[in-house]
Amino acid sequence: MFLRIRRRSSFLSLIVSFIFVCCLISLVNLSLSQSGIKWDLFQTFEQTNDIEFTDDFDNVTGADKYIVPNIIHFIRFKTFELNFIDYVVLKAAMRNHKPDKFYIHTNVLEVKYEGKYWDLVRKDRDLWSRIEVLYLEAPTEIFGQKLNEGWRFYHGGDIGRIRVLMQYGGIYLDNDCFVIRSLDKYRNFECAINWDENQFIGSQTIIAHKNARFLALWLDSYRHYRSEKWYYNAGERPTVEILYRHPQLVHRVKGDFGIITDVSLNLYRNTSKPFEWRSLDSIHLLVNHRFYLDKNYNKTPTFNESNIQTYQYPFGEMAREVLDMKPITLSESPSAHQHPPQLVIDLTDWTEGESDSFALNETKIANTSTIEPTTNDPYTMHVNEMNQQLLDFLMNQLRPYGIVDPDSITSTTTIPPSTSTFLPNAAEVLMKNLISNGTDTDEIINAQQMQLFRDYVMQQLMPLGIVGSSEKPITSSTTVTQVPLQQLVSQNPI
Structure with a gap:
């Protein structure tokens, strides 16, 4: 009789324990969901991390679950201090996509979180808790071929993003790529990249599993490195030599990553029809090219938290939204009647080609x-x-x-x-x-x-x-x- 009671007690304890564990899992799942961390990452990524892709994988429809980790990668060579655009880009990615982690890869040996924008990042506890800094050597050569010295950090960044994705998988963004909508819908694919009709791929936004076949082929294509051409190995060669022949290797994004120059320029000008920037998933801000592409550049050569409040073009609206700012009319601005800052020409980096x-x-x-x-x-x-x-x-x-x-x-x-x-x-x-x-x-x-x-x-x-x-x-x-x-x-x- 005593043994029978103990058996019943053990059975009831087992049932109670099972119910308790189920409730605990539900609570954890709810907590993770509210904090923006995807439960499916913990549930499935360990199983999918070692996928070996074949031609049976469909990059048009994708997998039935996330196979790409929810990590956003940035590469920062030479400098680690943030400027206003860097801060806005981080805030936009956090607000509009909310990754589990930000991996910032840099060749700066002694990382210091200095400057007012790093101070602002640290005050945002949710954002700050997700940032991890990883050392990444800036390449000087590729397959025994010396990189163009003048473009070393640009071509090195092109190579670096491929290597980073091959190591970790995730979402690579240029430092001036503004995330507008969640990129989760692309995490079901082997590799998603912007490839518009009649154009080369755009490497400013790449979402890929670490075993994506295109990444390995892309890196291998650098065995024929053209040091004198700015975008040959980053865009022209992988498109012509790989994707023209094997388009099934990637999920082709047509325009939604906003890397076409004419589209990006709409951020800094008035158009005949309102620029529907919210219809894009991300957009390249062209920060390093504004000085010769943006006709209004002299009026606002650099952005900050002050002049962005009166900036009348679409980028002003985008930045104010992620920073929770209200626009200020020119008549309300204390600098409304001041002359624009004097611009100094610096052509020292304007090298051949x-x-x-x-x-x-x-x-x-x-x-x-x-x-x-x-x-x-x-x-x-x-x-x-x-x-x-x-x-x-x-x-x-x-x-x-x-x-x-x-x-x-x-x-x-x-x-x-x-x-x-x-x-x-x-x-x-x-x-x-x-x-x-x-x-x-x-x-x-x-x-x-x-x-x-x-x-x-x-x-x-x-x-x-x-x-x-x-x-x-x-x-x-x-x-x-x-x-x-x-x-x-x-x-x-x-």
């Missing part, structure tokens, strides 16, 4: 043929438009110095005979004419001419101490003999 490659970074149209584009080609016209914006910006900065005398130049000026190189006579005549006449014409300004302009500007600014004397102009073997200005402007399409 950047005028072309920066413009092409996110917009170059994939074209495997060798047919030379005409001025009616959308690729050529788009690059011309951006080059003209750069030209306008530089000309506006030159005028106050009185460096040139436009009155002495006419539109019919021809280039003097020369048996020397293309510079400086051709560049000086061409650019003086453009300064005189502006670029509101049908003239085509191509990449070669933009390089000429870069050299001309540098030569003129060296005596003023704005450009270091160590900078050398681009050389060319091309000679010029009595070429009309209009012909020079329109020749040599990109």
Whole structure:
């Protein structure tokens, strides 16, 4: 009888214990859900971490559960201090996606959380608790090939993001990628990347499992590294050599990651129709390219928590929303009647080829043929438009110095005979004419001419101490003999 009672007692205890454990799991699940940590990560990721993908995996429909860890990766080479944009990007990713972790990869050996924006991050306990800093050596070579010294940290960052995702999996974001909506819907795929029609992939936002086949093939494609081309290994080669042949390796995102230059520029201008930025999942802020693409750059060359309150274009609304700010009208702003800050030109980093490659970074149209584009080609016209914006910006900065005398130049000026190189006579005549006449014409300004302009500007600014004397102009073997200005402007399409 006593044994029978003990057996009944043990059985009841087992049932009670089981119910208690179930209730405890439910409470933990609810707590994790409220804190933004995905329970499915703990439930399934350990099982899915060792997936070996085959052609049977469908990157159109994806898996029936999350297979990519909810980790956002940033890479910060050379500097660890945050600026206003860095802080806004972190806040947007936290508010609109809420990852389990932020992994910040850096080559800075002695990390210091200094500056007011790190102070603000630490005050946000939920955000601060999710940040982990991991050391990442900045590459100097790839497969025995030395990286372009001038672009080392840019090309190194391209390589670094592949390696980071191959090690951990997760969500890689450029430091100026603003998350607008949750990216969870892409965590069911082997690899999700922006790949618009007739364009190369955009590597600013990548969501991938660590065993994604495309990542390994992408890294291996660096065995043929083109150090002189800005976006060849990051965008052109992996698209043409891998994805054209095997598109099934990725989930193709068309536009929703907001990496097209024309889309990003809508953040800094008024458009005929309101820019529906909320329809995107993320958007590239083009922070490092605003100075030559954004016609309103001089009005707000840098953003901060003060001027963002009166910034009238869409980025102002986006930043104020994640910072819980209310807009202030210009009439209410204490600086409404002050002059904009004086801009100082710094061309020391404007190295050979950047005028072309920066413009092409996110917009170059994939074209495997060798047919030379005409001025009616959308690729050529788009690059011309951006080059003209750069030209306008530089000309506006030159005028106050009185460096040139436009009155002495006419539109019919021809280039003097020369048996020397293309510079400086051709560049000086061409650019003086453009300064005189502006670029509101049908003239085509191509990449070669933009390089000429870069050299001309540098030569003129060296005596003023704005450009270091160590900078050398681009050389060319091309000679010029009595070429009309209009012909020079329109020749040599990109």
